[in-house]
Amino acid sequence: MKYRRKLFSYKDAFAVNDTNELFLKAVKENCLYHYNHCKEYKKILDGMKFHPDDLKTIDDLSKLPFLPTLIFKKHKLYSVPAFRTIVKATSSGTAGMKSEIGFCVSDLYSGLKMVLNVSKLRGLFSPVPCNYIVFGYKPHKSNKTAVTKTALGATFFTPALSRTFALKYSNGKYNADLEGILNAVIKYSKSKMPVRFMGFPSYTYFLMKMMDERNIRVKLPANSKILLGGGWKQFYTEQVDKSVFYDLAKKVLNIDDWNIIEFFGAVEHPVLYCDCKNHHFHVPIYSRVLIRDVDTLDVLDNGEEGLVNLITPMVKACPILSVMTDDLGILHDGENCGCGINSPYLEIIGRIGMKDIKTCAAGAAEILKEVNL
Amino acid sequence: MIIAKGKIYDSKQQDEILGNVENEITETLSSKSIDTETVISAVEKLCCKLKNGDFDDIINSLPIDGIDEYKKLAIRMLSRENIMLKLKTELGEDYLKTLETSPPEDLPKIKITAKPLGVLLHIAAGNMDGLPAFSLAEGLLTGNINILKLPSADNGLSVRIIAELIKSEPSLADFIYVFDTPSTDISAIKKMAEISDGIVVWGGEAAVSAVRQLAPVNSKLIEWGHRLSFAYISGFADKEKELSQLAEHIITTKGLLCSSCQVIYIDTDDYDDVTAFCRDFFPVLEKAADTHKPSSIDSRAEITLRKYTDKLESFLSGTEKAPFRSDLCSLVPCRDSELELSDMFGSVLVKPLPNKNIISVLGRKKGYLQTAGLICSPDKRDQLSDILMKSGIVRITKAGNMSSAFPGEAHDGEYPLRRYMRIVNQEI
Numbered sequence: 001m002k003y004r005r006k007l008f009s010y011k012d013a014f015a016v017n018d019t020n021e022l023f024l025k026a027v028k029e030n031c032l033y034h035y036n037h038c039k040e041y042k043k044i045l046d047g048m049k050f051h052p053d054d055l056k057t058i059d060d061l062s063k064l065p066f067l068p069t070l071i072f073k074k075h076k077l078y079s080v081p082a083f084r085t086i087v088k089a090t091s092s093g094t095a096g097m098k099s100e101i102g103f104c105v106s107d108l109y110s111g112l113k114m115v116l117n118v119s120k121l122r123g124l125f126s127p128v129p130c131n132y133i134v135f136g137y138k139p140h141k142s143n144k145t146a147v148t149k150t151a152l153g154a155t156f157f158t159p160a161l162s163r164t165f166a167l168k169y170s171n172g173k174y175n176a177d178l179e180g181i182l183n184a185v186i187k188y189s190k191s192k193m194p195v196r197f198m199g200f201p202s203y204t205y206f207l208m209k210m211m212d213e214r215n216i217r218v219k220l221p222a223n224s225k226i227l228l229g230g231g232w233k234q235f236y237t238e239q240v241d242k243s244v245f246y247d248l249a250k251k252v253l254n255i256d257d258w259n260i261i262e263f264f265g266a267v268e269h270p271v272l273y274c275d276c277k278n279h280h281f282h283v284p285i286y287s288r289v290l291i292r293d294v295d296t297l298d299v300l301d302n303g304e305e306g307l308v309n310l311i312t313p314m315v316k317a318c319p320i321l322s323v324m325t326d327d328l329g330i331l332h333d334g335e336n337c338g339c340g341i342n343s344p345y346l347e348i349i350g351r352i353g354m355k356d357i358k359t360c361a362a363g364a365a366e367i368l369k370e371v372n373l
Numbered sequence: 374m375i376i377a378k379g380k381i382y383d384s385k386q387q388d389e390i391l392g393n394v395e396n397e398i399t400e401t402l403s404s405k406s407i408d409t410e411t412v413i414s415a416v417e418k419l420c421c422k423l424k425n426g427d428f429d430d431i432i433n434s435l436p437i438d439g440i441d442e443y444k445k446l447a448i449r450m451l452s453r454e455n456i457m458l459k460l461k462t463e464l465g466e467d468y469l470k471t472l473e474t475s476p477p478e479d480l481p482k483i484k485i486t487a488k489p490l491g492v493l494l495h496i497a498a499g500n501m502d503g504l505p506a507f508s509l510a511e512g513l514l515t516g517n518i519n520i521l522k523l524p525s526a527d528n529g530l531s532v533r534i535i536a537e538l539i540k541s542e543p544s545l546a547d548f549i550y551v552f553d554t555p556s557t558d559i560s561a562i563k564k565m566a567e568i569s570d571g572i573v574v575w576g577g578e579a580a581v582s583a584v585r586q587l588a589p590v591n592s593k594l595i596e597w598g599h600r601l602s603f604a605y606i607s608g609f610a611d612k613e614k615e616l617s618q619l620a621e622h623i624i625t626t627k628g629l630l631c632s633s634c635q636v637i638y639i640d641t642d643d644y645d646d647v648t649a650f651c652r653d654f655f656p657v658l659e660k661a662a663d664t665h666k667p668s669s670i671d672s673r674a675e676i677t678l679r680k681y682t683d684k685l686e687s688f689l690s691g692t693e694k695a696p697f698r699s700d701l702c703s704l705v706p707c708r709d710s711e712l713e714l715s716d717m718f719g720s721v722l723v724k725p726l727p728n729k730n731i732i733s734v735l736g737r738k739k740g741y742l743q744t745a746g747l748i749c750s751p752d753k754r755d756q757l758s759d760i761l762m763k764s765g766i767v768r769i770t771k772a773g774n775m776s777s778a779f780p781g782e783a784h785d786g787e788y789p790l791r792r793y794m795r796i797v798n799q800e801i
Contacts, residue, residue: 040689043688043689043691044685044688044689046688047684047685047687047688048688065685067685068678068681068682068685070678070682071682071685071686071689074686075689205557206557206559209558209560210560212388213388213560244384244385247385294670294671294673294674294677295673295677296677297677297681305670306674307674307677307678324678324681326678328670328671328674350671351671352671352672352674352675352678
């Protein structure tokens with residue numbers, strides 16, 4: 001997969017226009033691989049009367065058949081033998097219906113290069129050690145969800161002095177330990193080293209509310225950051241208004257809005273999206289986004305609302321190169337943002353199929369209900 | 374957005390406002406009361422505005438199909454006559470008056486007065502637009518001070534209605550608090566619950582059980598949980614008409630309401646009768662689905678995506694799609710008789726249920742049962758209604774009217790206004 005290697009080694013993570021040709025070559029290479037190694041994928045492409053060789057220009061990406069996420073929930077699609085998928089991730093989504101996606105060594109290597117490159121945007125890598133507070137599940141062998149992995153993964157951005165987890169596994173389930181977290185925050189505020197918060201926005205919000213109510217104010221060391229992650233779903237099920245969140249962070253933790261960084265990825269499209277200083281999600285070079293008309297599935301212009309189709313040649317183990325999410329979104333011209341990045345940015349408006357809306361955030365809210373105030 | 378004492382505030386001021394609410398309420402409770410007539414006249418004025426199109430801008434922007442029908446229904450429900458009927462049916466002719474007992478012999482006499490519970494916290498569900506305002510109106514009619522926690526999916530309609538209500542009757546202002554607190558803000562909701570004498574909760578099991586956990590032990594819980602409804606078919610009075618009305622019901626409510634048909638039961642123990650019904654009914658359902666094609670963007674997206682996924686599935690399995698399934702609707706024939714949620718959005722389950730098994734099968738779902746849409750030959754109607762009543766059902770309608778509103782009807786088997794009041798006895 002030489003074009004993938006080239007794409008994922010490209011220096012500027014947001015030079016989308018300059019990498020179109022490379023991206024197309026990488027997609028074609030990836031498409032051909034899956035076509036020849038995944039019999040289900042071949043059946044779909046043949047059924048849709050499409051052959052990888054039909055990818056001739058960047059505009060042909062719109063002709064590449066996309067796979068709705070529901071397909072991955074019903075079928076396990078693999079293009080490499082099982083022993084080569086060293087990591088399996090499941091979406092944290094809907095009750096009983098999880099997508100399972102595998103990754104092989106070269107996929108993870110590409111992913112690592114991508115993470116390093118995208119994270120440069122917000123100065124996430126630093127040799128200065130940090131105290132980490134992880135608002136997520138403490139890893140346990142029974143929990144395969146991707147959120148656990150990304151939350152833990154992000155604590156490797158800088159050397160970790162300590163890691164404190166909000167959700168601990170005991171007696172067969174996860175329990176929230178916010179008192180423990182609060183004590184850790186107070187302790188770390190006296191340290192010289194910055195603190196990094198990582199995980200579900202609702203937990204972070206809840207902690208800050210708790211501090212506010214008890215009139216606890218701390219001034220965390222300079223360069224302390226709040227890193228927010230979750231899934232795509234976080235966008236619309238998150239009920240906390242962003243400006244309220246930013247204000248509260250300033251008030252109780254003394255963290256400024258530009259030190260609050262949000263990122264996301266989805267199991268079916270594991271490209272790391274990180275918000276810019278204006279809190280917009282620009283499309284990185286490893287990904288292309290097509291917004292499709294809800295009736296005709298034709299590709300729409302920037303600024304129009306439709307279904308979100310995500311394309312990446314990152315993964316060899318599973319044919320997830322073009323997936324259709326259940327999200328409705330708009331792609332905006334990058335210039336409208338004003339942060340200096342010209343690649344377009346994606347805004348998620350909502351999601352179809354409300355019956356499917358139980359998310360990991362909802363699960364988190366349920367655990368929170370058991371916390372005694 | 375927050376409404377407190379008739380003024381609108383930003384959500385950011387929530388904690389500050391909530392801090393004062395208890396004192397304000399104590400003040401209101403000790404110095405003021407509202408009478409039913411004030412509320413009725415405010416609602417009447419609101420109804421006129423609705424009729425005159427004052428709310429059309431916001432109503433037309435809602436992603437609801439068949440909005441005109443909803444509007445007409447709301448106008449009918451809010452009319453003075455209908456509210457009077459509701460009061461009389463639920464509370465009785467003299468319920469709001471102070472009565473005196475006349476016990477036999479020399480037994481002691483008492484005065485009986487119905488009083489509001491005091492403060493009601495309404496935790497409203499998001500599956501029906503305008504419902505939060507409706508719940509609040511019931512609280513006002515019974516003289517209560519109302520704290521309303523809006524559902525996260527509320528689209529501004531409720532706040533607009535409530536603001537108008539206060540505008541037309543400013544004396545209501547002290548009796549209305551509206552907060553758009555997110556459900557994750559447990560501490561704020563807990564505070565609201567502590568101030569309240571009764572908590573009215575609408576919604577699914579998760580919402581109900583969450584409220585049970587945070588409610589103080591001494592507050593009264595009034596739960597309007599999710600319910601299941603079905604159609605029961607045992608012959609026909611006018612087959613063509615009844616089937617098309619049932620199809621209209623299934624398509625227009627999309628299976629989303631407590632009263633929406635989830636399962637069509639056929640009075641038989643023969644599975645062949647079930648598939649035979651599907652063959653008869655499917656074209657009728659398709660026709661209804663075609664006439665009511667959804668216009669909201671997410672429903673359209675869902676249909677397009679479902680159609681596309683079906684196509685890919687057919688490539689994977691190499692087989693044709695299931696029978697009784699189109700892009701817009703589907704019938705799922707089943708062999709079991711369990712009452713359960715359908716896939717909704719035009720999809721409905723069809724199951725055998727011989728009438729001798731009705732009570733045993735539905736008994737397992739006691740507490741969840743709501744409406745039975747009964748289709749049968751006229752001579753069987755009384756007998757089948759009787760069996761259905763014994764099974765725990767609280768509404769029996771004709772199949773097309775399962776979700777229609779009937780003036781004077783109870784809510785899930787109870788009269789809500791009674792639950793929002795308490796009886797005070799005074800020794801004379």
